[in-house]
Amino acid sequence: xxxxxxxxxxxxxxxxxxxxxxxxxxxxxxxxxxxxxxxxxxxxxxxxxxxxxxxxxxxxxxxxxxxxxxxxxxxxxxxxxxxxxxxxxxxxxxxxxxxxxxxxxxxxxxxxx
Amino acid sequence: xxxxxxxxxxxxxxxxxxxxxxxxxxxxxxxxxxxxxxxxxxxxxxxxxxxxxxxxxxxxxxxxxxxxxxxxxxxxxxxxxxxxxxxxxxxxxxxxxxxxxxxxxxxxxxxxxx
Numbered sequence: 001x002x003x004x005x006x007x008x009x010x011x012x013x014x015x016x017x018x019x020x021x022x023x024x025x026x027x028x029x030x031x032x033x034x035x036x037x038x039x040x041x042x043x044x045x046x047x048x049x050x051x052x053x054x055x056x057x058x059x060x061x062x063x064x065x066x067x068x069x070x071x072x073x074x075x076x077x078x079x080x081x082x083x084x085x086x087x088x089x090x091x092x093x094x095x096x097x098x099x100x101x102x103x104x105x106x107x108x109x110x111x112x113x
Numbered sequence: 114x115x116x117x118x119x120x121x122x123x124x125x126x127x128x129x130x131x132x133x134x135x136x137x138x139x140x141x142x143x144x145x146x147x148x149x150x151x152x153x154x155x156x157x158x159x160x161x162x163x164x165x166x167x168x169x170x171x172x173x174x175x176x177x178x179x180x181x182x183x184x185x186x187x188x189x190x191x192x193x194x195x196x197x198x199x200x201x202x203x204x205x206x207x208x209x210x211x212x213x214x215x216x217x218x219x220x221x222x223x224x225x226x227x
Contacts, residue, residue: 004155032212043117043203043218044156051213089156093212099169101146101216103156 002027006090006104013080014112021075021107023064023090031094033057033066033073038087038106047075047088085111115139117219119204125225126194134189134222136204142217144210145187147179150201150221162187163210194226 006023013019025033032051036044048057050066050073057064062077073090090104117138126132138145147159161169162181176198178190187204201223205216 034215036218041220043205043220044216045218046215049213049215091156093214095210095212099161099210099212101158105153105155 002031002092002094002100002102004090004092004102004104006088006107008105009087009108010110011107012110012112015082016079017111019075019077019080019084019109021088021090021109023073023075023104025071025073025090025092025102027071027092027094027102029094029096031092033064034091034093035062035064035073035075036089036091036103038089040086044089080109080111082111082113085109117204117206117217119202119219119222121222122220123223123225125227126191127227128194128196130194131190131192133191134202134204134224136187136189136219138185138187138204138206138217138219140206140208140217142206142208143184144207144214145181145184146205146207146216147187147189148203148205150203152200156203160189161210168210191224194224196226199224199226 034049035047037047048059050057053068087106093101149157160179180188201221203221204219207214
């Protein structure tokens with residue numbers, strides 16, 4: 001079946017620290033991979049995505065690389081800010097045998113000043 | 114209005130009530146989605162519409178009934194819900210129904226079933 005596993009939170013970091021949030025997936029076919037972010041009281045918004053193996057998505061200093069050999073899509077940022085505090089969701093979408101979008105459980109990030 | 118809007122933002126209902134959630138997208142998209150976000154559970158895709166036709170129904174109980182009268186509007190009709198249906202219901206849209214396409218989410222309706 002299809003699934004997404006991401007590290008449990010919460011993750012608490014100091015400002016300017018390095019961030020890694022791990023995400024691994026299982027899927028049939030060739031899914032697209034996404035990171036979405038949810039700020040308090042808001043819906044999800046796209047952070048970055050990659051649609052094929054070895055693609056790197058990047059946005060606002062965040063990066064993730066689609067690794068087919070390890071079925072991973074880990075999110076990284078070199079220097080976090082207080083404003084990055086939010087919940088981060090890893091997700092996959094595929095359209096083989098029916099459209100599916102599968103989300104991970106989400107990882108809450110707290111960044112302290 | 115821009116993006117994806119949802120009304121109401123909060124809803125409290127009894128198990129015997131009938132209510133509807135509304136979603137409107139102002140992006141000119143052709144695909145729309147309903148998700149359920151429960152505490153301590155991943156987002157669950159409930160329904161998918163493409164060009165106003167339902168293309169996916171992910172084993173959702175019949176007490177949830179979606180309706181897509183046009184490409185800009187999506188409704189979720191609720192009747193005889195259970196307390197475990199209390200959750201944040203999110204609507205999303207995308208340009209087309211494709212695995213590569215970004216989904217744009219509304220802020221959600223927080224539903225409480227008493």
